[in-house]
Amino acid sequence: MKANKISVVIPAKNESLSIANTIEQIYAENIPGLLEVIVVNDGSNDDTKVVAKNAGATVISHPYSKGNGAAIKTGARQAKGDIIIFLDGDGQHKPEDIPSLLKKLNDGYDMVVGARQKGSQASIGRSLANKFYNGLASYMTGHKVEDLTSGFRAVNANKFREFLYLYPNGFSYPTTSTMAFFRAGYSVSYHPINANQREGESHISPIKDGIRFLLIIFKIGTLYSPLKMFLPISGSVFLTGCCYYLYTFITMGRFTNMSALMFTTALTIFMVGLVSEQITNLMYKD
Known part of the structure; x- marks a missing residue:
């Protein structure tokens, strides 16, 4: 050797x-x-x-x-x-x-x-x-x-x-x-x-360090498995929407625009994570 x-x-x-x-x-x-x-x-x-x-x-x-x-x-x-x-x-x-x-x-x-x-x-x-x-x-x-x-x-x-x-x-x-x-x-x-x-x-x-802090967080997610980072965020927004819908249904007996916005946001975040996951897979295909 x-x-x-x-x-x-x-x-x-x-x-x-x-x-x-x-x-x-x-x-x-x-x-x-x-x-x-x-x-x-x-x-x-x-x-x-x-x-x-x-x-x-x-x-x-x-x-x-x-x-x-x-x-x-x-x-x-x-x-x-x-x-x-x-x-x-x-x-x-x-x-x-x-x-x-x-x-x-x-x-x-x-x-x-x-x-x-x-x-x-x-x-x-x-x-x-x-x-x-x-x-x-x-x-x-x-x-x-x-x-x-x-x-x-x-x-x-x-x-x-x-x-x-x-x-x-x-x-x-x-x-x-x-x-x-x-x-x-x-x-x-x-x-x-x-x-x-x-x-x-x-x-x-300090200013550049702060921006760098945020960029590194995104890099950690996008360079490894974006869905693993986006999924908990999506789940949290969806759960918040469910809790808010339950509250408005009990107190007002109706489904509100805010609940709809939260469900839509949760779905959007999930889809962004899913697409990012596929892009990441392509980055490492070779």
Whole structure:
């Protein structure tokens, strides 16, 4: 059995303060099979490109900022290894955890995610949001999802590339890739990690985070089984309509427009979920 070749891909935007240390730590781990360290410079306006190159990485530069997901896709296309390790260039992820992720991947998994432990989240709000994501994703997939949004992961390169067309250019590529792997029947596992506080300025804003929160919820549903999310909503609206109809029948002896609206809404939500389910099946037909 031939030894796996490993590529490390680091998306980076204005990370000149931390990128050199991250690259040096990766090389210091003496990872067997390490083929290359690729830094995708996503339109930085600081010295990220020069610093990364001087630290020994192969640097691919976007002419302007396209987003974290776009950088991930660029790196995945260029990576020559059988296995790709993705980690952030802001100093949050510890290269010393890479061997543990690889060990678990070699146990037969197709993706191993570094699951951030208590105290590793950027803020209380982010921590609560991630707990909600994890709970919803666990319900949708029927498997325990320990960290849906962690960007630190080891993947089978060929299987990861199967879903490049699904990955967004923004920040939710971890959600999309995890749900896609589950939906395709690939094996996903988790390894506990403790993340550092990032160095430099965060690229996340509260408003964008709020919009991202809503989009990720919809992505979780539409990328796995939309009907599983739409059906409970439809059932709740239908049950509310039944209760309201019972109330108006007892008190007024008639069927009201509000009850009719609730029944119609419940049917519409169910049909949207059913159509979405068929579309999702087509997405994974190959």
